[in-house]
Structures are given as C-alpha cells and as structure tokens.
Amino acid sequence: MPIQLRRLLLLFSVFIIIFIVIRHFLVPDSFGEFGHYRGDALDEIASQEVKFMGNQSCVACHDSIGTLLIEGYHDYLQCEVCHGPGYQHNVNPVTYHLLKPMERTDCAKCHSQNKARAEDGIIQQDIDNHHPERKCIECHNPHQP
Amino acid sequence: MDPRFEHLYEALTKVDGFIYPNEIDLAWSVLIVLYPYITGLVAGAFILASLERVFKVKALKPTYAIALLTSFSFLLVATMPLIFHLGKPLRFFEILTTPHLTSAMAVFGFVYLWYLMVVLLLEIWFDYRHDLVIWSNQGRGMKKWIYKILTLGIKDISTEALSWDQKLGYAVTIIGIPSAFLLHGYVGFIFGSIKANPWWSTTLMPVIFLFSAMVSGIALVMVIFMLVNYIRKEKIDMKCLDTIGKFLLYAIIIDFALEALDQVHRFYVADESFDTIYLLMSGKLYITLIGMQIIVGTVIPLIVLGFMQFYKPKVKIRQWLYFITGILVLVGIFFMRWNVVIGGQLFSKSFNGFTSFKLDLIGAEGFLGAAIWMIVPFLILAFLLWLLPPWKKISEHF
Numbered sequence: 427m428p429i430q431l432r433r434l435l436l437l438f439s440v441f442i443i444i445f446i447v448i449r450h451f452l453v454p455d456s457f458g459e460f461g462h463y464r465g466d467a468l469d470e471i472a473s474q475e476v477k478f479m480g481n482q483s484c485v486a487c488h489d490s491i492g493t494l495l496i497e498g499y500h501d502y503l504q505c506e507v508c509h510g511p512g513y514q515h516n517v518n519p520v521t522y523h524l525l526k527p528m529e530r531t532d533c534a535k536c537h538s539q540n541k542a543r544a545e546d547g548i549i550q551q552d553i554d555n556h557h558p559e560r561k562c563i564e565c566h567n568p569h570q571p
Numbered sequence: 572m573d574p575r576f577e578h579l580y581e582a583l584t585k586v587d588g589f590i591y592p593n594e595i596d597l598a599w600s601v602l603i604v605l606y607p608y609i610t611g612l613v614a615g616a617f618i619l620a621s622l623e624r625v626f627k628v629k630a631l632k633p634t635y636a637i638a639l640l641t642s643f644s645f646l647l648v649a650t651m652p653l654i655f656h657l658g659k660p661l662r663f664f665e666i667l668t669t670p671h672l673t674s675a676m677a678v679f680g681f682v683y684l685w686y687l688m689v690v691l692l693l694e695i696w697f698d699y700r701h702d703l704v705i706w707s708n709q710g711r712g713m714k715k716w717i718y719k720i721l722t723l724g725i726k727d728i729s730t731e732a733l734s735w736d737q738k739l740g741y742a743v744t745i746i747g748i749p750s751a752f753l754l755h756g757y758v759g760f761i762f763g764s765i766k767a768n769p770w771w772s773t774t775l776m777p778v779i780f781l782f783s784a785m786v787s788g789i790a791l792v793m794v795i796f797m798l799v800n801y802i803r804k805e806k807i808d809m810k811c812l813d814t815i816g817k818f819l820l821y822a823i824i825i826d827f828a829l830e831a832l833d834q835v836h837r838f839y840v841a842d843e844s845f846d847t848i849y850l851l852m853s854g855k856l857y858i859t860l861i862g863m864q865i866i867v868g869t870v871i872p873l874i875v876l877g878f879m880q881f882y883k884p885k886v887k888i889r890q891w892l893y894f895i896t897g898i899l900v901l902v903g904i905f906f907m908r909w910n911v912v913i914g915g916q917l918f919s920k921s922f923n924g925f926t927s928f929k930l931d932l933i934g935a936e937g938f939l940g941a942a943i944w945m946i947v948p949f950l951i952l953a954f955l956l957w958l959l960p961p962w963k964k965i966s967e968h969f
Contacts, residue, residue, distance in 0.1 A: 428735040430700065433723045434693070441688075449668045462671055542589065 868903010
C-alpha cells in the first residue's frame with residue numbers, strides 16, 4: 427500500500443475517533459430513552475408552570491357560571507378560549523383580571539360567515555346585517571347563548 | 572384597533588384570496604434560495620473539472636485546478652445559509668451527532684461530509700501533492716509551514732509515488748462524478764419529494780437541479796477563469812474559453828429541454844393545481860420566471876453561445892460576449908432557485924389564494940445577510956489561489 431494511502435487512512439481514523447469521542451460528550455445521556463429525543467425533556471416540560479388552568483379550576487369559584495355553561499350550547503368550550511389563560515388570575519384573583527370579551531367582533535371570531543367553516547357546525551351569522559346597532563351579549567348570554 | 576388584531580391586519584395586506592394561516596409568512600426565505608444555488612455551483616464546477624480529467628477534454632486543462640478550488644471554496648460555505656436559517660444555529664451539529672436516518676434532510680450532513688472529505692479534499696490533495704512537497708522546500712516563513720502540514724509529512728516524490736498520486740486522484744474523480752450527482756440530485760430530491768406542493772413535487776426535480784447545477788458551475792468557472800487571467804494580466808487561452816462556451820451551451824440546451832418538458836407536462840396534464848400555478852407563473856413570478864430565468868438566463872445565452880458555434884467574432888468581442896453570457900447565466904440560475912423556493916410558497920395549498928414575499932435589507936435572512944454568503948466563497952477562493960496557485964504548478968496529471 428502506498429504511503430499516501432496509509433497516511434490518509436491514519437488521518438481518517440483519527441478524525442473518526444475524534445468524532446466518536448466528541449459525540450460521546452455531546453449526546454445527552456437520556457437521548458433515545460423513549461424515542462429520537464432527550465428522555466429528560468419530558469420531565470422538564472412536565473415540571474413547567476401550567477398557564478392554562480382548565481374549567482375545573484374556574485368553576486371552583488365561579489360555580490354558578492359553570493352550571494350555566496354546561497346546560498347550553500357552549501358546554502364544550504373551555505372558559506379560557508374566550509377569557510384567555512387563567513394562571514395569573516388563579517394566583518392573584520383580586521389584582522389580576524382576565525379578558526371580558528364583549529364586542530361584536532369577539533363573537534364574530536367564531537360566528538361570522540366563512541366559507542371555510544363547516545355549515546352544520548358552529549352557527550354562522552351575517553354580522554354586518556344581524557341587528558348591527560346592538561351588542562351580541564344584549565340578547566345572547568355568552569355562557570348560555 | 573384592538574392590539575390583538577394588529578399583526579393580523581398587517582399580515583392580511585399580503586394576502587390575495589383564501590389562504591391558510593400558516594401560509595401567510597414564508598418559512599423558507601432567501602437563505603434557502605442560496606443553499607441550492609451554492610450547492611449547484613459546487614457540483615457544476617466539479618463536473619467541469621472531471622470533464623477534463625475523466626472525459627479527457629484536454630482543451631479544458633487550464634481550468635482544471637481553478638474549477639476544483641472554486642468547487643472547494645463554495646462547498647465550505649454551502650452549509651452556512653442553512654445553519655443561519657436555523658432558529659438555533661448553535662445546535663446544528665446535532666444533525667451529525669444524533670442523525671435521524673429516516674429523514675432526507677438529515678442525510679445532507681453525510682452527503683456533504685462525504686463530498687468534502689472523500690471527494691474534493693482528496694482530489695485537490697492528490698493533484699497538488701507533488702507541488703506541495705516542492706513548495707515546502709522552497710518557501711519561507713508561515714507559508715512554508717502551511718505547505719509542510721499540507722504534505723502530511725510525506726516527502727516521497729519518486730516516480731512510483733507520483734504515479735500512485737495519479738491513479739488515486741483518478742479513482743477519486745471517478746467516485747466524485749456520481750457523488751456530485753448525489754450532492755445536487757439530493758437537493759432536487761428534497762424539493763421533488765414534498766408531495767403536498769404541486770410546484771415542487773415532480774420526479775424531474777433532481778434531474779433539473781442537476782443540469783441547472785452544471786450550467787451554473789460551468790458559467791462560474793468560465794467567469795472566474797477570465798477574471799483570474801485578467802487580474803494576472805495573462806492572455807486568455809481562447810481554445811479553452813471556446814471549449815467551456817461549447818460545453819456551457821450543451822448544458823443549457825439539456826437543462827432548458829428538461830425544464831420545458833416539466834412545464835409542458837404541467838400544461839398538458841392540467842391537474843387541479845394548474846389554474847393556480849398558471850396564475851403564479853403569469854402573475855407573481857412573471858418577472859423572475861419569464862424575464863430573469865427564461866429570457867435573461869436561458870434564451871439570450873442560448874442565442875449568443877449558439878451563434879458563436881457558427882461564427883467566431885474577434886477575440887476581444889468574444890471574450891466580452893463569454894463574460895456577459897456567464898454573468899447572465901449565473902443570474903438566471905439564481906432566479907431559477909428563487910422561483911422554485913419562493914414561488915413554491917407563494918400560493919395556498921387550497922389553490923384559492925396567494926401570499927407575497929418581500930426581501931428585507933438587513934437581518935440574517937435579509938439581502939445583506941445573504942450577500943455575505945455569496946461574497947465569502949470568493950474570499951476563500953482568493954486565499955486558495957494565493958496558497959495553491961495553479962499557474963505555479965509543476966506537476967501535471969495525464
């Protein structure tokens with residue numbers, strides 16, 4: 427075997443060994459534990475603060491509204507869909523208030539006419555012509571529309 | 572205005588018709604245009620070098636080393652647009668340390684490394700080894716030490732050792748040709764296999780990318796060859812230049828035929844995406860596709876180069892024509908990449924609407940950020956031409 431080839435093979439072997447050593451230090455220990463990712467990431471994510479609290483947390487205080495909600499069409503909605511994430515309100519209920527969407531545009535986000543939306547799903551309304559002088563919530567209670 | 576909707580209104584000014592929310596902003600910007608462009612220049616320049624070495628087109632000999640060094644300088648930068656496009660650029664090495672073997676994108680790290688380490692570096696090393704040994708004995712100072720390190724401590728320049736250089740270099744070039752096809756065919760494969768996008772999803776994509784790579788690589792080496800001669804105040808070898816021009820013409824003809832085939836097929840099949848794609852081609856992409864890619868980058872060079880096969884004007888005029896044609900081809904192929912990458916993201920997959928793309932001036936994904944990655948390879952090439960000047964080479968392969 428010519429010397430060039432021998433020297434190159436040596437050099438490539440050194441590169442490969444260096445790569446294997448570096449790889450050993452760069453790949454986290456828990457990599458591949460469950461799949462092609464760092465296993466520890468699951469615990470880290472699980473230990474983060476929850477920002478959305480879920481309806482159970484809301485109805486612990488707002489029980490009357492909770493009862494209203496589950497009897498109406500909006501029973502499948504989470505409170506935080508309209509009111510925003512409730513974590514901070516849960517920690518400081520007196521000082522931190524959630525959103526209270528009361529405008530026509532707020533309802534229109536789901537209920538305006540949109541060809542891309544299934545017709546037999548959410549009720550669609552012609553927002554420009556359906557009693558434009560009033561707010562939606564003057565006739566419809568958003569918790570039991 | 573409700574602050575929650577501010578971004579929405581701004582975003583909607585870019586939209587025509589119906590579009591899904593995740594299609595408004597383009598995920599792949601000008602850096603992803605540069606990636607196939609630079610990779611194509613690498614593969615094309617290498618193929619020009621192998622035309623001389625493997626296919627024995629001896630008139631191209633003056634361009635051999637320049638083509639290899641050009642290919643190498645651009646290859647060193649080829650990954651940079653990709654890395655700078657990442658949200659977390661410093662994590663790029665994870666694609667190599669924990670490769671996802673079923674992901675075509677993850678394979679690029681290995682295709683790239685193979686091409687860099689096994690093909691280009693080795694071919695340049697075998698080609699220059701004899702000279703490196705001689706230069707390491709002649710030079711002085713820092714340069715001498717660089718040469719000494721590059722020889723890897725081998726000082727043997729006996730006839731037998733040199734004939735091994737020839738044989739091994741030749742073998743590497745033979746391996747290099749399918750590797751160059753792999754390198755750029757791969758880039759086309761990535762786009763061609765995105766089946767949700769009718770502008771990309773065609774089996775012809777890897778082949779089109781490959782031939783457009785050859786076109787751009789040959790044009791680049793032609794321009795660099797002329798510039799190097801101009802800067803060194805040397806007379807340009809016109810036989811060589813005419814031969815490059817001839818091969819550039821052949822490559823453009825094949826590339827144009829393939830791209831035309833792709834479009835004709837699209838027009839004839841006229842599937843459900845066709846109306847949108849027709850609007851795209853005649854609307855948002857009109858200037859970059861019809862103007863820059865087809866007329867400036869293909870038709871004009873075809874006419875000029877074709878004309879010069881039958882009638883050869885005076886040397887000075889011919890040189891200017893070749894130079895301008897080379898630049899036009901380089902611009903045209905850049906816009907071909909642009910039309911593929913940006914064009915493929917301008918229409919909604921609902922086929923009912925379009926978004927717009929505006930190139931920023933500053934920022935990593937802006938014009939200046941991209942310009943840096945087009946300038947750096949030329950700086951590397953200038954350094955390599957200083958370190959390994961092809962015109963001072965003593966050894967010659969056969």
